[in-house]
């Protein structure tokens with residue numbers, strides 16, 4: 001898997017092994033997910049990138065990334081700081097273009113359709129490809145409940161039974177029990193870990209097909225991290241997840257596939273993408289091995 | 298257990314925490330304190346001066362100074378005052394009406410242009426517009442007055458007639474006789490244009506500070522730009538908008554020359570905004586000051602004192618509003 005082609009056509013045996021590679025304390029999470037056989041049932045969505053490049057001004061930061069994210073799988077993006085993981089993940093839901101000098105080339109296909117095609121309504125793309133940021137960012141002017149449902153208001157979606165939706169989103173994000181009695185409080189009144197789960201619940205409310213998570217646990221304590229990993233395992237049953245992480249154990253625990261990015265001073269490149277167990281046990285590329293074993297990065 | 302508890306020694310009294318500041322720090326502290334206190338002292342001296350000169354008029358005229366609207370000085374043959382009546386009711390109403398119109402028209406325009414500048418305008422257009430607006434802020438108000446009088450008035454009169462024709466059944470828009478020139482409406486519009494620069498730049502500054510992560514959160518949820526602005530920018534900037542509006546209100550209430558040029562000073566309370574009668578406190582002072590005798594000057598100082606207090610009140614209300622409505626979105 002040293003070429004930049006995708007990894008959609010992997011057999012399920014290898015995914016099963018993922019759970020064996022996980023630490024014992026978290027095996028329950030992993031086995032819960034593995035039981036649902038991610039990737040085996042095609043949910044009708046898929047995200048693919050073909051030859052994606054990215055620039056900030058004249059600076060070429062990402063070179064020729066082609067990756068597949070099959071429906072219902074969790075893919076971890078790993079690599080040293082500055083190799084372009086965030087940039088890549090932000091090209092997937094067109095958040096990249098908010099940076100004034102940003103440019104991109106290549107194609108990002110959602111269900112086979114290029115999200116950068118002329119005439120595309122970008123707000124519709126972002127509804128289908130949700131995002132959770134590194135720093136929890138609830139809307140402080142809204143209550144907890146309003147935060148969860150804010151996506152409906154922002155995208156002008158009419159829903160009749162919002163109470164049900166509110167409860168199901170918070171439940172899926174693993175936050176319901178902690179906040180069910182304080183839905184009227186302001187979003188800022190929660191702890192950092194709770195805020196991050198609130199942000200996850202918020203992105204679930206608009207029912208995205210793909211959820212992008214850029215280091216969602218990097219500001220959190222181990223307990224909150226564990227709960228969010230549980231959440232990810234739960235969510236993977238119904239959606240495609242792409243997660244950037246600096247935590248190798250986390251990548252091993254939560255993901256089915258792992259892609260390793262690296263920049264040798266030039267633009268970031270994808271060195272290797274394979275089932276997670278393979279990346280961690282028998283990587284093809286020496287640089288991947290060095291990185292995942294902690295020899296650099 | 299309880300015995301043990303009662304035997305536990307009492308906690309010590311909290312220590313006093315002090316520090317020995319360096320000499321340079323102490324000196325700088327004195328310098329900035331003087332700077333900080335200077336404006337307070339100056340403000341106090343102005344208030345004191347106005348009070349000394351004007352307070353006796355207020356005690357003589359009592360509430361009539363505020364509610365009455367006659368302003369007469371009758372001198373006898375020797376030139377000393379035989380009879381005088383001072384009331385600024387009409388001027389207060391005129392001040393209020395023209396300032397309100399200025400706010401109602403000027404603030405929405407300012408907020409819209411600030412939103413445009415922050416979230417829509419790009420590069421060169423943005424720079425150009427910002428410098429134009431800054432230039433507008435530095436424009437002498439007399440020029441606004443001239444422009445209002447010679448250029449703007451005729452078209453504003455036309456609008457006033459239209460409003461009167463179709464909405465005349467509302468008492469505000471009625472007129473006793475068809476005189477549409479130099480009305481509170483026109484003065485208010487000129488004032489609106491004058492306050493746009495300050496309100497725009499204050500709003501723009503606050504919009505600029507909207508946290509990027511919240512903006513991105515909204516966009517990532519599929520928000521349109523409009524939805525993002527409504528959900529994130531406005532709640533965040535509300536306090537700033539109110540603050541800017543209050544500064545604008547202060548300017549509109551205290552504006553002298555421009556109002557003097559485009560608003561008839563008439564000593565009669567007039568609530569009909571399209572009718573050419575009004576005047577504000579500041580333009581009354583400007584009108585009368587040149588030819589006023591000592592007693593009348595005192596009356597004008599009293600009018601100034603009222604304006605001063607009014608301005609303080611407006612600012613106090615602004616603070617209240619900001620505390621009440623401004624904080625939530627931060």
Ligand SMILES: Nc1ncnc2c1ncn2[C@@H]1O[C@H](COP(=O)(O)OP(=O)(O)OP(=O)(O)O)[C@@H](O)[C@H]1O
Pocket residue numbers: 056059061079080081082083084085086087088099
């Ligand atoms: N707004 C920007 N303007 C200019 N250059 C940028 C900008 N954002 C990122 N870069 C550059 O693009 C490259 C990739 O950045 P990116 O944030 O994608 O890295 P990353 O892999 O997410 O790193 P980290 O693990 O530290 O988050 C870096 O060299 C960075 O300096």
Ligand SMILES: [Mg+2]
Pocket residue numbers: 085086087214
């Ligand atoms: Mg990053």
